[in-house]
Structures are given as structure tokens and as C-alpha cells.
Amino acid sequence: MGNSMTALCALAKDAKARTIETLFDDSKRAVNFSVDAAGIFLDYAKQNLVQSERDDLCHWAKTQGLDQYIEKMFSGERINQTENRAVLHPLLRAPEKEKKAVLGTQAAEVIATEQKMSQLVNDISHGQYCTVNGQKFTDVLAIGIGGSYYGIKLGISALKPYHTTGLNVHVLANVDGDAVAEKLALLSAETTLVVVISKTFTTQETMLNAVAVKQWMLTHVAQPNIIARHWFAVSTNITAVTQFGITKDNILPMWDWVGGRFSLWSAVGFPLALAIGEQGFAQLKRGAYLMDQHFRQAPFDQNMPIVMALTGLWNRNALGYSSLAILPYNHALRALPGYLQQTDMESNGKSVSLQGEKLGWHTAPIVFGQEGTNSQHAFMQLMHQSEEIIPTDFIVCAQGHHDYSKHQQVLVANCLAQSEALMRGKTFAQAKAELMANGKSEQQAEALALHKVMKGNTPSNTLVLKQLTPKTLGALLALYEHKIFVQGVLWQLNSFDQWGVELGKELGAQILRAMNDNLSDDLSSSTLSLIKRIKQLSDK
Numbered sequence: 001m002g003n004s005m006t007a008l009c010a011l012a013k014d015a016k017a018r019t020i021e022t023l024f025d026d027s028k029r030a031v032n033f034s035v036d037a038a039g040i041f042l043d044y045a046k047q048n049l050v051q052s053e054r055d056d057l058c059h060w061a062k063t064q065g066l067d068q069y070i071e072k073m074f075s076g077e078r079i080n081q082t083e084n085r086a087v088l089h090p091l092l093r094a095p096e097k098e099k100k101a102v103l104g105t106q107a108a109e110v111i112a113t114e115q116k117m118s119q120l121v122n123d124i125s126h127g128q129y130c131t132v133n134g135q136k137f138t139d140v141l142a143i144g145i146g147g148s149y150y151g152i153k154l155g156i157s158a159l160k161p162y163h164t165t166g167l168n169v170h171v172l173a174n175v176d177g178d179a180v181a182e183k184l185a186l187l188s189a190e191t192t193l194v195v196v197i198s199k200t201f202t203t204q205e206t207m208l209n210a211v212a213v214k215q216w217m218l219t220h221v222a223q224p225n226i227i228a229r230h231w232f233a234v235s236t237n238i239t240a241v242t243q244f245g246i247t248k249d250n251i252l253p254m255w256d257w258v259g260g261r262f263s264l265w266s267a268v269g270f271p272l273a274l275a276i277g278e279q280g281f282a283q284l285k286r287g288a289y290l291m292d293q294h295f296r297q298a299p300f301d302q303n304m305p306i307v308m309a310l311t312g313l314w315n316r317n318a319l320g321y322s323s324l325a326i327l328p329y330n331h332a333l334r335a336l337p338g339y340l341q342q343t344d345m346e347s348n349g350k351s352v353s354l355q356g357e358k359l360g361w362h363t364a365p366i367v368f369g370q371e372g373t374n375s376q377h378a379f380m381q382l383m384h385q386s387e388e389i390i391p392t393d394f395i396v397c398a399q400g401h402h403d404y405s406k407h408q409q410v411l412v413a414n415c416l417a418q419s420e421a422l423m424r425g426k427t428f429a430q431a432k433a434e435l436m437a438n439g440k441s442e443q444q445a446e447a448l449a450l451h452k453v454m455k456g457n458t459p460s461n462t463l464v465l466k467q468l469t470p471k472t473l474g475a476l477l478a479l480y481e482h483k484i485f486v487q488g489v490l491w492q493l494n495s496f497d498q499w500g501v502e503l504g505k506e507l508g509a510q511i512l513r514a515m516n517d518n519l520s521d522d523l524s525s526s527t528l529s530l531i532k533r534i535k536q537l538s539d540k
């Protein structure tokens with residue numbers, strides 16, 4: 001395995017010397033470089049890749065044991081080796097039969113949790129489970145961060161047309177008093193249901209926010225049992241939840257075989273289900289399950305997550321491109337870039353192999369993005385004209401949920417135009433000819449033409465959905481989950497731990513002590529002077 005990346009990079013010698021546009025001499029390219037699965041169409045014809053290279057890449061992935069790794073994940077082997085855990089989030093969207101086959105006796109608890117969640121969603125949205133004063137809940141506040149936040153936030157904003165329960169669901173993540181105040185100003189304590197989501201139930205931000213919201217509720221409603229009635233928790237740490245004051249009956253458990261950033265399918269999705277209803281949530285899981293099936297069954301060269309993983313590695317390692325832009329041309333998917341920053345970069349932003357050896361190659365790309373067309377009026381200037389080549393995933397829906405048909409056409413046209421422009425670019429000669437056609441003299445045109453050159457040759461994928469629904473969103477998220485998993489396998493790292501977030505937490509605690517006790521500790525003079533400055537400025 002040691003030389004695996006050298007072998008991959010060696011495959012790219014021709015790719016470096018050609019432009020993507022020339023590959024379209026092959027009239028069948030658009031057909032040959034596309035995949036249709038689980039309600040999603042992927043066009044990857046604008047990648048710098050020819051058929052023989054794709055075959056070589058697929059063959060290379062096989063020699064890396066990818067087939068076996070996929071089965072190891074689905075069958076519950078402990079592939080998260082540093083934490084000695086299985087990785088079974090796909091099982092949460094599988095039929096009961098599959099759950100029982102993999103989990104054995106533990107399946108009963110998983111199925112019971114799903115049933116309890118569905119029941120609660122029904123009861124709360126129909127007012128059978130009501131407030132301490134016998135009213136119907138109007139609002140839900142989900143408190144959580146990281147994997148206990150991003151998926152819910154994305155689902156809530158992506159599926160607005162499917163909010164069928166009448167409950168307004170809000171999310172609170174950041175440890176910022178302004179964020180707390182802003183949310184609480186929208187809510188009435190009497191009719192708000194709170195869900196604290198924390199796998200560990202020790203996360204500083206979540207705990208601080210939960211305590212503040214609890215205090216707010218107790219000061220607004222003089223009912224001692226309001227917490228027992230209005231509060232729910234989703235966690236693996238039952239002891240800590242009950243110590244906090246949430247009743248055992250109101251805890252939805254999680255399991256250590258579901259990683260935070262892959263947990264939307266578990267009870268972590270409870271607040272989302274409270275917005276889109278039990279059936280909407282089932283459809284979300286159904287879409288993801290269809291993608292799981294495709295991932296397990298399709299041959300590598302027709303397998304959407306594998307093709308996206310391989311072209312991603314091709315771009316990152318063989319061609320040396322360091323970033324990945326996620327550009328949904330869909331307002332509802334505006335939270336997707338942030339969501340994928342966590343799933344991708346927290347999973348694969350590593351430099352040590354599963355065996356604990358230093359890896360000799362780059363891993364996760366720097367993921368960023370924004371909804372189109374807003375991105376066109378911002379950072380896409382750099383994508384067109386800087387030296388940096390930034391591979392891009394465009395995501396677009398054929399239909400919106402609105403009657404503005406002209407808007408829809410313009411949105412789609414812009415999406416397709418950007419992928420074309422990023423690939424084609426504009427040469428000096430083209431720019432000069434255009435300028436002269438617009439009345440500039442040859443001398444003027446030559447002076448300006450260089451400024452108008454666009455480098456082109458930027459690879460992209462375009463993902464097309466008929467419409468964004470719970471089902472297609474589920475498939476889209478599962479697609480990215482599996483792409484990230486495959487890349488982790490091929491980079492030979494563990495995608496399922498996140499030790500890199502720990503040092504910041506430790507130093508955060510140390511700095512908090514230094515701020516309160518005037519300790520100088522062993523912090524840098526920069527940090528110490530910043531502490532001093534902020535303390536001075538915070539004096540009212």
C-alpha cells in the first residue's frame with residue numbers, strides 16, 4: 001500500500017498536459033461520463049479524465065481493497081480503529097431485517113427508539129403531548145453543535161416546503177450570548193419544547209447554552225415540572241442527561257457506532273422530524289437508503305460515490321488541486337457548504353495512516369462554497385482568473401417549489417454557464433478579438449486583453465435533482481457521506497475520529513482559567529497581551 005499514491009499520480013502524466021475542452025472531441029463523452037442513481041444525475045464529463053484513466057483508477061481502487069472496506073463498514077466491523085468502534089450510520093436508514101442481521105439483539109433498542117421518536121413527533125405535532133399548561137407546542141429549540149447541529153440546520157432550511165407539522169423549529173449552536181438572546185427573543189417559554197442534542201453531553205457550548213435556556217424557562221414559567229415536560233435529550237450519556245434534570249422518559253438514545261457528523265439519521269434528526277413530520281423523515285431516510293444500495297451494488301465505474309471519490313483524489317493528489325468548491329444553485333441548499341465542511345474536513349483532514357504512520361500525500365481538500373448565483377458576485381472572480389484551479393461541485397434542481405419560472409431558468413442557465421466558463425476559459429486571442437469587435441483599436445485591445453483572459457481548465461461535477469425533496473436530500477447527503485468514506489479508505493486514514501479538535505478545547509479551558517484568575521500560565525506573550533487587552537476593553 002505504501003506506494004499507492006505514487007501509482008495513482010503516475011496515471012496523470014497525460015492529464016497534466018492537456019485541457020479538458022479537448023476531451024469533448026469524443027462525441028459520447030457526456031453519456032459515458034455520467035451516472036444516474038437514487039434520483040440524482042451526475043455529469044462528470046467536465047473532469048480532466050479519459051475512459052482509460054477512469055478504468056485505471058477503478059482498478060487501482062480495487063487493488064487498495066475498497067470492496068472489502070465497503071463490506072467491512074456495512075457489516076459492522078470496527079473500522080474506526082482509534083476509538084474501537086463500528087461505523088454503522090447507514091444501518092439507521094435500512095429496513096428492520098437488515099438492522100437485526102447486523103446488530104443482533106441491539107436492533108430491538110434501535111427499532112424501539114425509532115418508534116418512540118415517530119410517536120413523539122405525531123403526539124407533539126397533534127397536541128397530544130402538550131405543554132405543562134395543556135397547550136399545543138408552537139416552537140422547538142434544538143441545542144447542539146457540530147454533528148449535533150449542521151445536519152438539522154441543513155434539513156430545516158432545505159425542506160421548508162415540507163414543514164407540515166406547524167411547529168417552528170429553531171437551532172442554537174454557538175456559545176455566544178448574542179446568539180442565545182436572539183433566539184430566546186423569538187420564543188415563548190410557555191409553548192417551547194427544547195431538545196438538547198449532544199452525543200457526549202459534555203460539550204462546553206451545548207452545556208452552557210442548555211443551562212442558560214433552562215434558566216430562562218424557569219424564570220418565565222412558574223411551574224417546577226416544566227423541565228420534565230418541555231425538555232428532551234438525544235445522547236449516549238444517559239447519566240449526565242438525568243443529572244441535568246431531563247427525565248429518563250424524554251431521552252432518545254444514540255450509539256457509539258454513529259459518528260456525530262453522520263448522525264442526522266438517528267434521533268439527532270428528532271428536531272428535523274418535528275418540522276417535516278414522521279413521513280417526511282422516513283422519506284429522507286428512504287432516499288439515503290437508495291443511495292446506500294447503489295453504493296453497495298453498482299460497479300465502480302458506474303458508482304456515483306466512488307466516481308466522485310476517485311475524481312476527487314485525481315484532482316487532489318494527481319493534479320495537485322488543494323480546494324473543493326461546493327456551489328448549490330439552490331437557495332434551499334445554502335447550508336450545504338457548511339455542512340460538508342464538517343463532514344469532509346473533520347473526517348479526512350488528517351495526515352496519519354490507520355497504522356499510525358505519517359502519510360506522504362495530501363488528504364481532504366479545503367471545502368468552501370456558497371449558494372449560486374451569489375458566489376458569482378464574490379469569490380468566483382478568483383476561480384476564473386487567479387492561478388489557483390479550484391475543482392467544483394455544482395448542484396442544481398430542475399424544478400423549484402415556486403411559480404417564478406423565469407427565475408428558475410435564469411438560475412439553471414447561470415449554473416451551467418459557470419461550469420462551462422470554468423472549463424473553457426478565454427484565451428488572449430479571444431479576448432483581443434472580442435475587444436476589437438467592440439470597437440477598440442488593436443493597440444487598445446492588446447493592452448486590455450490580458451486582463452480579460454480566463455484560465456479555464458477547471459474541472460467540475462454537476463449534480464442534477466428533479467426537485468429538492470426529503471428523499472432526494474437524503475440521497476444527496478448519503479452520496480457525500482460515501483464519497484468521503486471512500487476517499488478516507490484510499491488515503492488510508494481513519495475518517496471517523498476527530499482528535500484534531502481536542503487541543504483547542506484544552507487550551508480553551510486553560511485560557512478561561514487565566515482570564516478569571518489572572519494567571520500567566522505557560523501561554524504565549526501574544527495570547528497574554530490579548531487577554532489583558534480584552535479584559536481592559538470589557539470593563540464597562
Ligand SMILES: O=P(O)(O)OC[C@H]1O[C@H](O)[C@H](O)[C@@H](O)[C@@H]1O
Nearest residue numbers: 146147148198199200203260501
Ligand atoms: O454531540 P456532541 O458530543 O456534543 O459533540 C458535538 C461535536 O463536537 C466535537 O468536538 C466534534 O468536533 C464534533 O464531531 C461533534 O459533533
